[in-house]
Every structure is written in C-alpha cells, then in structure tokens.
Amino acid sequence: MVTAARGRPRSFDRDAALDKAIRLFWRRGYEATSVRDLTEELGIGAPSLYSAFGDKQQLFTEALRVYDEKYGGFIDRALADEPTAKGAAARVFAEAPERYTRRDLPTGCLIVSGDAGTTSTEIIEHLRRMRDSKVDAFAAKIRADITAGRLPADIDPRALGRYTMSALTGLAQAARDGVTRAELDQVAEIALRAWP
Amino acid sequence: MVTAARGRPRSFDRDAALDKAIRLFWRRGYEATSVRDLTEELGIGAPSLYSAFGDKQQLFTEALRVYDEKYGGFIDRALADEPTAKGAAARVFAEAPERYTRRDLPTGCLIVSGDAGTTSTEIIEHLRRMRDSKVDAFAAKIRADITAGRLPADIDPRALGRYTMSALTGLAQAARDGVTRAELDQVAEIALRAWP
DNA sequence: CCAATTTTATAGCGATCGATAGAAAAGGTG
DNA sequence: CACCTTTTCTATCGATCGCTATAAAATTGG
Numbered sequence A, B: 001m002v003t004a005a006r007g008r009p010r011s012f013d014r015d016a017a018l019d020k021a022i023r024l025f026w027r028r029g030y031e032a033t034s035v036r037d038l039t040e041e042l043g044i045g046a047p048s049l050y051s052a053f054g055d056k057q058q059l060f061t062e063a064l065r066v067y068d069e070k071y072g073g074f075i076d077r078a079l080a081d082e083p084t085a086k087g088a089a090a091r092v093f094a095e096a097p098e099r100y101t102r103r104d105l106p107t108g109c110l111i112v113s114g115d116a117g118t119t120s121t122e123i124i125e126h127l128r129r130m131r132d133s134k135v136d137a138f139a140a141k142i143r144a145d146i147t148a149g150r151l152p153a154d155i156d157p158r159a160l161g162r163y164t165m166s167a168l169t170g171l172a173q174a175a176r177d178g179v180t181r182a183e184l185d186q187v188a189e190i191a192l193r194a195w196p
Numbered sequence C: 001c002c003a004a005t006t007t008t009a010t011a012g013c014g015a016t017c018g019a020t021a022g023a024a025a026a027g028g029t030g
Numbered sequence D: 001c002a003c004c005t006t007t008t009c010t011a012t013c014g015a016t017c018g019c020t021a022t023a024a025a026a027t028t029g030g
Helices: A014-032 A035-042 A046-053 A056-070 A074-081 A085-099 A121-147 A157-176 A181-192 B014-032 B035-042 B046-053 B056-070 B074-081 B085-099 B121-147 B157-176 B181-192
Strands: none
Touching (some): A014 A035, A014 A046, A014 A056, A014 B014, A035 A046, A035 A056, A046 A056, A056 A121, A074 A085, A085 A121, A085 A157, A085 A181, A157 B157, A157 B181, B014 B035, B014 B046, B014 B056, B035 B046, B035 B056, B046 B056, B056 B121, B074 B085, B074 B121, B085 B157
C-alpha cells in the first residue's frame, strides 16, 4: 500500500533539513538559535518549518534524538561493544577528542551544551535526563564488572560513571574553547589514568 | 579631599546591587538574564542601572571580575598558598564540590557557564580568556615542580593543567545538573587520582 | 476539465529584547 | 530662597523573538 501523497508535494528534503538544524543547534545551542536562523539555514519559509517539524521545541527534541544516534552514539557503542567497563572508558576517551573537533562540524557536544542559556525548564530537564542516562549506563557496566570480579569491590559505580561522563563534559567544553585535537588527546589520556 | 557628591544621591547600595546581579548572571548566564530581570531583582529602574553600570555587557564584565575575587578565587588561592602543584590540585578538588553547591548561592561556576547560549563573540572571548588563564597558571606551577624535580620530566605541563581545569569544568557542570555535594566529593577524589 | 488537499510565500501578530528621551525629584552650594 | 547637578520615574523606542492567518501554488483523484 503506497501512501497517497495527496496535495502539493514538499519542496525540500526533510532529513537534510533536519541535519542542518542539528548542526545549527549544535553550534549555537537551543536559545541562541532563532527560528529566523533556522529558516535561512534550511532554505525554507517559517510556515514550512512549522508544518514539517511542529514548533521550535519539537524540532530541537527531534534534533537531539537524531544527533544522539548519528553523532553522539560513540559512547553507547563503546558500552555495547567493549567487554569491560574500563575498555569502554578507554575507547570513549580515545575517540572523544576526534569526535569533538571534527572538520565541517561544530566543536563540542550538543547534549553537553545544547541547553546553554535557556530558561525553558523542559529543555533543561530533557538534556539533564539524557546526560544522566549516560551516567547510569556507565555505572551499570561498572557494577557488572565489580560483580564479575574485574574491578575492586570498594569502588562506587555511580561515582566512577559520573567521573567518566564529567571528564567527557570537560573535554567537550574545552573543544568549544578551541583546544586542539592534539591537546585533547593528551587530556583524555590523563583522564583515563584516574580509573582503577 | 572629600568628593563633592553633588546632585541627587543614589538611592541604592551599588555593591549590594552588583552582588545581586552576580548571582542572577551566575544562575542564568549572560544571555538568559534580561535587563528586566536585573531591574526587578536589584529593585531599581532601568535608567538607574544604566547610569550606575553602563550597559548590560559592562555590568556583566564587572560582575565577572568581582565574582572571580569573591566566589571563584579558591583556585588562585590554592595556587598561591600550596607549595606544590599537586598540593594545589588536591586542595582545589577538595574544595570545589562545596564551592559549587553552596546553599543560598547558584550551583556551578559563572566563569564556566556564564557565556552559555550567547552570540556575542566579545563575551565568549572574554570568558574563554579567563578560563585559559587558569590553565596557564596551573601549567606554570606544574612546570616549576618539574624543574625542581618534584614531578617527572616526561609529563606535559599544559596538558595536565588543562586536564585539571577541564575536570573542574565537569564538576561545575555536574553541580548545575543537580548532582549532590556527596557525589561530587567522590568524583573529585577520583579526578585527583589521574595526577602523577 | 473541476474539486480536494497540502505546501508554499507574504505579511504581520503580540511579546519581549536592550536601551533611552524627557521631565520630575532630591541633594549640595551660593 | 534660587541655581546647579545628578538620579529618579514614566513612557516609550526600534529590533527581534516565536509563531500564524491568509491566500496563492502545486499536486492527486474524479
């Protein structure tokens, strides 16, 4: 059953437009990105944007979801692929500097700084939950390693998970400040040494 | 020579008003704090604010300077008081969780997140320089310790200084996300372990 | 061709942004 | 008292914010 596709067809590629929106939000954050900025960057009128994505907040929420899959997913992949928590941490610290300083992409991380300077408690809460869920995921992996005897029993899984995500936050922020890939590589290597 | 004090006297305490502005900028950042927010919180009219502090950007710049002395100075003090770089790092990591979660004060750090969501390149550059200067100060202290043989010669002073400030940034951001003082204490303790 | 449906472009909505003009108010100085 | 200076209050200013009403344009179905 093919969809009817009645009415005037959309004149732009929705996925391509969403990707442009992601990069704009990534670069400037939710609040500093105006609807006018979006319509100019996406090359469409405001009514088209609202028709295709709802309102600004819905567009941002969708941008977050796709960003997390497309650009920020290296953390989830490391946790899924690596057999041990420390292996996942090592891989994340090894990949993060490159991820946060890619050419032709904004520096830093949308999930870390996307809610910067926003008053909307919904946006702030949404991103806080996303950040906390990464801490939870790391803590769970650490807990499993403790149970399996691969990590000492006296360490706190949540604290170590929080440290790891917190160090990544620091890396992302440093990248936004223009710190070079090479320096971030060194910083990430130091950060891993805190692990038991 | 006493100042003339001609004209109608100011009806508010300038220092007290500046402190209120500091806390407002600290809580919401430069962009999310409107002039209307400021006039309401400070209890003065807009013309009084502009007369006493210039414009919004000048008020923010002055707020940054006083904040750095009054609330953020524990880093500079640790670097000045402690004899070794690692001692300074240990003290900074020991104090930061309490500093970033004080009652009756905003969480986190104004210098870390004050430019969040701002488009003004002047504001962003100003804060980036403040953050970088702390990295420089730490790196200088580390370099001195290497010269004195208190730290191994194969470490990179700038990278270790960047790591330390980057970890502090992560702590400040976590505090903004509502992480408890107790958890931040644990995270800070882990962060120190990365030091040689 | 003619409806029906959906998207497009144009224009503008009320609200808020940072900042200021103009006059009244409050002090010192003679 | 009058005069000078500075701050205060009131009332905006033009620009921009997120968002939308309206109607023309572009397609499918009959």
